[in-house]
Amino acid sequence: MVHYGHSNQLRQARAMGDYLIVGVHTDEEIAKHKGPPVFTQEERYKMVQAIKWVDEIAPGAPYVTTLETLDKYNCDFCVHGDDITLTIDGKDTYEEVKTAGRYRECKRTQGVSTTDLVGRMLLMTKAHHSNIGPKGHSPWTGVSQFLQTSQKIIQFASGKEPQPGDTIIYVAGAFDLFHIGHVDFLEKVHQLAERPYIIAGLHFDQEVNRYKGKNYPIMNIHERTLSVLACRYVSEVVIGAPYAVTADLLDHFKVTLVCHGMTEVVPDKDGSDPYEEPKRRGIFQLVDSGSNLTTDLIVQRIIKNRLEFEARNQKKEAKELAVLEAMKRLEEGKH
Secondary structure: OOOHHHHHHHHHHHHOOOOOEEEEOOHHHHHHHOOOOOOOHHHHHHHHHOEOOOOEEEEOOOOOOOHHHHHHOOOOOEEEEOOOOEOOOOOEOOHHHHHOOOEEEEOOOOOOOHHHHHHHHHHHHOOOOOOOOOOOOOOOOOOOOOOOOHHHHHHHOOOOOOOOOOEEEEEEEOOOOOOHHHHHHHHHHHOOOOOEEEEEEEOOHHHHHHHHOOOOOOOOHHHHHHHHHOEOOOOEEEEOOOOOOOHHHHHHOOOOEEEEOOOOOOOOOOOOOOOHHHHHOOOEEEOOOOOOOOHHHHHHHHHHOHHHHHHHHHHHHHHHHHHHHHHHHHHHHHO
């Protein structure tokens, strides 16, 4: 998957140097080492490219980063999170570059992992409740709770105000499990103006649940805020936007254009059209992203692969716990 934990890692990596190249693995490599990928390689290449701290991507990057890889892309060093990455046979994938002194580490984002998100989606099937594998929790794979701070928002925000001559475009939605459908839509919206300033209005969790049902949103408002802020096409986010796009909102942000994708617009609580005001002003525009991917479809992919994913998550947690045990034994052996 590609989620705000990855974006945060890329943000930290970019701050360590001047130019960030992100190596993205093929579906085949991921299937071999980790289990079935949620997004295809083409989707992942595009998603990573849309993250604002990324200067370039290296498609089909090898699972094990070697000095040869670094030299090929003319990189001084590589960066990885402070969780462990192991090959099929349980070796540290970064051994070679660490030895050569061309490895840096950044902090992993607390409270999110692909494994955790997959777990939340699987709980949706209601009939199925995953009990996380063997006794003891791996601190890397176990489910934890994300805590929002103002610092995190500041780190992700663009901090740019609209300038004279900017076209202020407003888009609203759940933007849940921020995916390629969202990226394609925002990219299309971005192309509508010479100097676009895109404001994304995110609905609160209760509101999203009202029109999406089940246990949506999969990601809470804090997580969705960071996911959208990480996208290079977005300038600003309204955290908890009203469902109806009101005159107040349009005047406050001096909005010149309001866009919506091809997904169904559920009426407001009172049965009215949430886009009534922008339509009345003649500033409403439908934008076809050309992508048919929705949050529902992602969840369906995961449920289809459910058994494979569960096996993957249990194996991954077991592998991490084994490493922890070994590390503990090493520590105890030193004393």
